[in-house]
Amino acid sequence: MTVWVEADLCNGCKRCLRGCPYGALEFSGEKASVLDRCTSCGACIELCRQGALKSDILPRTVPDFSDWKGIWVFAERRDGQLSHGTLELLGKARQLAEVLDQEVCALLVGHGVSHLAQTLIRYGARTVYLAEHEELAHYRTLPYTDVLEGMIEKYRPGVFLMSASHLGRDLAPRVSRRVGAGLTADCTELEVDPDEKILLQTRPAFGGNVMATIVSRYSRPQMATVRPGVMEAVERPENAGRVVTVPVWVSERSCAAKLLETVREKKDAVKLCEAKVIVAGGRGLGDAGGFRLLEELAEIVDGAVAGTRVAVEEGWIPADRQVGQTGQSVRPELYIACGISGAIQHRAGMLNSRYVLAINKDPRAPIFQVADWGIRGDLREVIPELVRQLKRGL
Amino acid sequence: MDIVVLIKQVPDSTEVKLDPKTGHLLREGIGSIMNPDDRHALEAAVRLKEAQGGKVVALSMGPAQAVDIVSEAIGMGADEGILLSDSAFAGADTWATSSTLGKAIEKIAKYDLVLCGRQAIDGDTAQIGPQVAEYLGLPQVTYACDIEAARDDGTIMVKKRGEGGYEMVQCPLPAVLTVIAEMNRTRYPAIGRLIDACAERAPVQIWNAADIGAKTGEVGLAGSLTHVIRTFAPKGGRRTEMLEGDTGTVVRTLLEKLQEKHLVLPGAQAGAVGQEGKKS
Ligand SMILES: Cc1cc2nc3c(=O)[nH]c(=O)nc-3n(C[C@H](O)[C@H](O)[C@H](O)COP(=O)(O)OP(=O)(O)OC[C@H]3O[C@@H](n4cnc5c(N)ncnc54)[C@H](O)[C@@H]3O)c2cc1C
Ligand SMILES: Nc1ncnc2c1ncn2[C@@H]1O[C@H](COP(=O)(O)O)[C@@H](O)[C@H]1O
Numbered sequence: 001m002t003v004w005v006e007a008d009l010c011n012g013c014k015r016c017l018r019g020c021p022y023g024a025l026e027f028s029g030e031k032a033s034v035l036d037r038c039t040s041c042g043a044c045i046e047l048c049r050q051g052a053l054k055s056d057i058l059p060r061t062v063p064d065f066s067d068w069k070g071i072w073v074f075a076e077r078r079d080g081q082l083s084h085g086t087l088e089l090l091g092k093a094r095q096l097a098e099v100l101d102q103e104v105c106a107l108l109v110g111h112g113v114s115h116l117a118q119t120l121i122r123y124g125a126r127t128v129y130l131a132e133h134e135e136l137a138h139y140r141t142l143p144y145t146d147v148l149e150g151m152i153e154k155y156r157p158g159v160f161l162m163s164a165s166h167l168g169r170d171l172a173p174r175v176s177r178r179v180g181a182g183l184t185a186d187c188t189e190l191e192v193d194p195d196e197k198i199l200l201q202t203r204p205a206f207g208g209n210v211m212a213t214i215v216s217r218y219s220r221p222q223m224a225t226v227r228p229g230v231m232e233a234v235e236r237p238e239n240a241g242r243v244v245t246v247p248v249w250v251s252e253r254s255c256a257a258k259l260l261e262t263v264r265e266k267k268d269a270v271k272l273c274e275a276k277v278i279v280a281g282g283r284g285l286g287d288a289g290g291f292r293l294l295e296e297l298a299e300i301v302d303g304a305v306a307g308t309r310v311a312v313e314e315g316w317i318p319a320d321r322q323v324g325q326t327g328q329s330v331r332p333e334l335y336i337a338c339g340i341s342g343a344i345q346h347r348a349g350m351l352n353s354r355y356v357l358a359i360n361k362d363p364r365a366p367i368f369q370v371a372d373w374g375i376r377g378d379l380r381e382v383i384p385e386l387v388r389q390l391k392r393g394l
Numbered sequence: 395m396d397i398v399v400l401i402k403q404v405p406d407s408t409e410v411k412l413d414p415k416t417g418h419l420l421r422e423g424i425g426s427i428m429n430p431d432d433r434h435a436l437e438a439a440v441r442l443k444e445a446q447g448g449k450v451v452a453l454s455m456g457p458a459q460a461v462d463i464v465s466e467a468i469g470m471g472a473d474e475g476i477l478l479s480d481s482a483f484a485g486a487d488t489w490a491t492s493s494t495l496g497k498a499i500e501k502i503a504k505y506d507l508v509l510c511g512r513q514a515i516d517g518d519t520a521q522i523g524p525q526v527a528e529y530l531g532l533p534q535v536t537y538a539c540d541i542e543a544a545r546d547d548g549t550i551m552v553k554k555r556g557e558g559g560y561e562m563v564q565c566p567l568p569a570v571l572t573v574i575a576e577m578n579r580t581r582y583p584a585i586g587r588l589i590d591a592c593a594e595r596a597p598v599q600i601w602n603a604a605d606i607g608a609k610t611g612e613v614g615l616a617g618s619l620t621h622v623i624r625t626f627a628p629k630g631g632r633r634t635e636m637l638e639g640d641t642g643t644v645v646r647t648l649l650e651k652l653q654e655k656h657l658v659l660p661g662a663q664a665g666a667v668g669q670e671g672k673k674s
Contacts, residue, residue, distance in 0.1 A: 021622040039485030039615055043623060060616070078557075141524075141534055166557050170536045173488070173521035177528035182489055182619030185519035201620075204628065206405070206516055213624040257533045257565045260551075265559040320558070325518075334657055344628070355657060356632065357648070363636075373651060374636045375644050385645045393649075 002056060003040050005032045009052035016044040016053060021212065060218065065158070068220040071097045072157040074148070075108040075120055075128075076167055082116055084273050085163035085228035090124040092190055092231040093161060096199070099192040102158065105129060109147050111137035114243070121241035123233060128241060129155075133248040135255055138262070139167055141174055142254035148175045151246065157221045159199055161190075164225035172225045182216035183223040188230045188329075198222065204325065204348055229273045229329035230352055272321065277303030278332045280323055280350070283310040284339015284360065284379060291316050293383045294338060300390050306330070308346050324349035338379045342367025359383070395448040395544055397439040398499055400510035400522065401432040401467055403460040428463040431511025433470075435573040437580040438541055439509050440471035445543055449473045451502060455483055455494050464598055468591035469583025475591070476502070480602040485615030488521040494613045495522065496529030497606040506544070508570040512537060523572035533569045539576040 012030040024038035032052070045053045071093040076083040086106075093104045106125035108117060110132060117128040131147050148171070152160065162168040164186040176183035189202035193215070199222040202213045216222040272278065279298045285291055291305065298305045307317045309324060323330055325345040335353035339360065340346060347370055350356065358371035359379045368374045375382055406425040428436075439450045452467035454460050455478040464475035478498055486494065499508060508530070513520035520536070527534035539560065540553035544567060554561045555574060565571075590596060603613060611617055635651075637644045 019624070021625045041485055041615055041621065043621075057616075141536075145528075166537060166555075169520045170524060170534070173519075173524035174528050174534065176521075177489070177492060177525040180619075182487065183521060184620055185488075185517075185521055200623075205518060205625075209628075210625050211628050212622050213626075214620050214622050216620045219619045257535070257563055257569075260562040260564055262556070262561050263559045334652070348628070351629075355652075355655060358634075368634050368636070370632055371634050372632050373648060374634050375648065376636060377641060377644065381641045382645065385641045386648070389642075389645050389649060 003034050003038055003042065003044065004054055005034060006052045006054055007031050009050045011050050011052075013049070015047050015049065019043045019047040062217050065220045068156045068158040070103050070105050070155065070157045071100070071159045072105045072107060072155075072161065072221070073120075073125070074160070074162040074168070074171075075106045075116065076163050076165060077110060077113065077116070082119055083163060083165065083228070084233065084271070085165055085168075085226070086120075087123045087233035088228065088231040089161045089163060089226055090120065091234040092226065093159075094124040094234070094236075096159065096190060096192055100158070100197060103127060105155075105157065107131065107148070107151055109136055109144060111135075117241075117243045121239055121243075122235060122237060124236055124239055126239075126241045128243045130243055130245045131248045132245070133250055135250040136248065138259055139171075140255070140257060140259060141170055142257065143250045144171055145174045145178055146250060146254050147248060149178045150249075152179050152181075152221060160221040160223045162223075162225050164227045168225045172223060176223050179221075181219045181221055181223050183225070184214045184216070185225050187224045187226045190224065190226065190231075199224070203227075209344060227329050229331055229349075232331070272304055272306055272323070272328050272330050275304035275330070275332050277301045277334045277336070278306050278323075278330055278350075278353070279303050279336045279338065280306040280308070280340060281311055281316070281338045281379075282308035282340035282346075283314075284341075285311065285316065286339075288314075288316045290339070290380075293380070293387075297336070297383055297387050297390075300387060303332075303334075303336075308340055308343075337367050337371070338383065340367050341365050342370060395442055395446050395506045396451075396504050397442060397448065397507045397509060398451050398453055398502055398505045399432070399436045399439045399467070399472065400495060400508065400526070401436060401452050401454045401463055402429045402511070402514045403427070403454065403456050403463045404429045404514055404516045426459070426462070428466055429511050429514045429516075431513060431573060431575060433511075433580045434575050434577045435509040435511050435571075436467055436470055436472065437578045438538075438573055439507075440581075441578065442507070442541065442543065443471070443473075448506070451476060451505075453495065453498055453502070454478065455486075455491060455498075457484075458600075461598065461600070465588065465591035465596070466583055468597065469585075469588035470581060471584075471587070473597065475596075475598040477598065477600050478602075478606065479600055480613075482603045482608070482610060482614045482616075485618065486613060487618035487620045488517075488519055488525055489619045490613050490615075490617040492522055492525035492529050493617060494606065494608060495526050497608055498601060499526070499530060501601075501606055506567045507550070508532070508568070510570070510572050512572045512574045520572070523570055527570035530568075530570070533565050534571070535563050535565050535569065536572045538571040538573050541571070541577070 010031045024035045073089045105127045106120040184201040187203045191200045279294045312322045325348040329349045331352040337358045356371040358367040359375045450472045452472040452475045510523045535552045537555040539555045542551035
C-alpha cells in the first residue's frame with residue numbers, strides 16, 4: 001500500500017501538509033512529495049482538491065451502526081464514593097447526548113453500592129444500570145470485564161466512557177479487546193462531528209507536544225478513557241432518572257487472580273482535583289523550606305499546594321501532588337505558579353485552570369504565555385508580600 | 395521460568411519539537427531510545443531468570459532500525475530477540491498492535507510470563523499490556539512495582555501500585571504484567587554481550603507478517619479500529635498582563651484584579667483590598 005503524488009496535478013497549495021498526521025509530506029520545490037514515514041493512512045487524499053494524491057488503498061466500508069445508541073459512563077468508586085472523574089464524565093456525556101439526541105446511562109458495578117445511583121442521576125444519568133455481586137465488591141480486572149462485556153453486548157451503547165484513572169486504564173483496554181472495539185486513551189477533549197455524527201476524540205501525544213484527534217469508524221462502542229480533571233462536573237438537581245438492576249454472573253475462572261491485601265499509604269489532603277485555588281511551586285522554590293511559603297499562602301486562601309516534577313523529584317512535595325502530563329490535571333478557579341518555568345509537560349496539567357497567575361524571575365519563562373497575570377520578580381519577596389496584604393485584609 | 399518482554403523503540407521525547415508553522419513533529423535528528431518503562435520490564439525479567447533460571451526473549455514490533463533496541467536488550471541480559479518488521483504493520487493502532495504482538499507470542503509458544511512497560515512515551519496509551527493479555531486469554535496485573543519469585547503452586551505475587559497505596563495480588567501463571575519504573579534500577583548493557591548481539595550469529599530474528607500468520611486487514615493501518623484524522627499544536631496562549639511596579643504595588647494591583655474577576659480569596663475580604671489601596 002502506498003500513497004504517491006501525480007506531479008502534473010499538484011498545484012502546490014500545501015493543503016495536504018496540514019492533514020498529514022505523520023508529517024510525511026514535504027514540499028522541497030513546488031510539488032508535494034511523500035516521505036518514507038508515510039503510513040498510507042490516506043488523510044491527505046481527502047484534502048487534495050486537485051486529486052493529485054493517489055493511492056492503491058482499498059476504501060474500507062463503514063458498517064451500519066445505527067442500532068448502537070446511548071452515551072455510557074462507567075461509574076468508578078473510590079473509598080466508597082463515586083470518583084470525581086466519574087461526575088466529570090457525566091457532565092461531558094450530557095453535552096454529547098444533547099448533540100446526538102441520545103440518552104446518558106451510567107453503569108454502576110460493585111456490592112452494596114445502590115445508594116450511589118442517586119448521585120449518578122443528580123449529575124446527569126437518565127438510566128443507571130446496577131450490577132451487584134459479592135465477587136464485585138473490590139475491583140478486579142476479569143470479573144469486571146465479564147460484566148462490562150455482557151452489558152455492552154446486550155445494550156449496544158454508541159459511546160462508552162471511562163476515567164483515565166489507574167482502574168480505567170486497567171479495565172478499558174481489556175474490555176475493548178474483548179468486545180472488539182477501538183479505544184482512545186486519556187482524552188482531553190470530546191466532541192461530535194457534525195456531519196458524520198461520530199465522536200472526535202482528542203488527546204495529547206508525544207509528551208504533550210502534539211494533540212491528535214482520533215475517530216473510531218469501524219467498531220462500536222466508541223470507547224475512550226478521559227483524563228480526570230479536564231471535563232466539568234455539573235450538578236443537575238432537576239434531572240430525573242431510573243435505576244435498572246441487572247443480573248450478574250461471575251465465572252470462577254475470572255476470579256483466579258486473588259487480591260490478598262490493599263494498603264493505603266497516604267492520608268487525604270485537600271484533593272487537587274477539587275481545590276478552588278492551587279498554589280504550585282517548582283525548582284525556583286530552592287528547597288523544601290521554600291514550600292513552607294506556599295503552604296502559608298495556601299492556608300490563607302484555603303487552597304492546596306502542588307508542584308512540578310522537579311519539586312517531586314527533589315522530595316519537596318509528595319508524588320501525588322505533581323501536576324502535569326505524568327501527574328494530575330487540575331482545573332481550579334485560580335492557579336498560582338511560583339518558580340515554575342512552564343515546561344509543556346507541566347502546562348498539560350494546568351491549562352484548564354480558570355485563571356492563572358505566574359510569579360517568575362525570568363521574563364521569558366514560558367509559563368507567562370499561559371498566564372492571565374504575570375509578576376516578574378523573586379517569589380521570596382512577592383509571596384510574603386501577598387501573604388502580608390491578604391492577612392491585613394482579614 | 396520463560397519470559398517474553400515487549401519492548402518498543404520510541405523517539406527521545408524530551409527532544410521532540412513542533413514545526414511552528416505546520417504543527418508537525420520535527421523528527422529529524424531526534425534520537426531513538428528503548429521506551430523507559432520497557433527497560434524496567436526487561437530488568438525485572440532478567441532478574442527473575444537469574445534467580446530461577448529460564449529464558450528471556452525480547453520482542454518488538456517496529457521499523458528495521460528498531461533492531462537496535464533488540465540488540466540492546468540482549469546486551470542487558472535477554473537470551474534472544476525478535477523484531478516484527480513488515481510494511482504491513484505500519485500505522486497500527488493499539489488494536490492492530492496487540493493482534494500482531496499476540497500472534498508472535500503465540501508462535502513463541504513457550505512462556506510463563508509476558509512483561510511489558512506500563513506505557514510508551516510516544517503514544518502514552520498504556521493499552522498494549524491489557525490488550526495483549528486479553529488476546530492471549532491470560533490474567534493481567536498492571537502498574538506492577540514488585541514481583542516475588544514464582545511459587546511452586548504456579549502463581550506469582552505481584553505488588554501493584556494504586557492511586558493511594560498498593561495492592562498485593564496473587565496471580566496464576568502464565569500472566570501478563572505491565573511494569574512501572576519503581577520496580578527496579580536498570581543495568582547498563584554489558585559491552586561483551588552488546589558486541590555478540592550485533593555479530594552475524596546474533597540470536598536476533600526478524601519476522602514478517604507471513605511468519606506470524608497475519609492476514610492483510612488484521613494488522614497495520616488496515617487492521618486498525620481507530621484512526622488519527624488530525625494533529626495540531628496544543629493551544630497555549632492566554633492574553634497575559636504583566637503587572638509592573640515594586641513588590642507592594644504589584645501585589646496590590648493583583649488583588650484588585652482578582653476582585654474585578656470576582657475571585658474572592660477567603661483571606662481577602664471585600665473592601666480590605668480597597669483599604670489597602672487607599673493607604674498608598
Ligand atoms: C515524559 C515527561 C513527562 C513529564 N511530566 C511532567 C509532569 O507531569 N509535571 C511536571 O511538572 N513536569 C513534567 N516533566 C518535566 C518537565 O519537562 C520540566 O522539567 C519540569 O516541569 C520543570 O520544572 P520546574 O518548572 O519546577 O523547573 P525549571 O524548569 O528549572 O524552572 C524553574 C523556574 O523557576 C524560576 N525561578 C528560580 N528562582 C526563582 C525565584 N527566586 N523567584 C521566582 N522565580 C524563580 C526560574 O526562572 C525558572 O523559570 C516531564 C518530562 C518528561 C520528559
Ligand atoms: N510496537 C511495539 N513493540 C513491542 N512492544 C510494544 C509495542 N508497542 C507497545 N509495546 C509494549 O506495550 C507497552 C505499552 O505501550 P502503549 O500501550 O503504546 O503505551 C510498552 O511499554 C511496550 O512494552
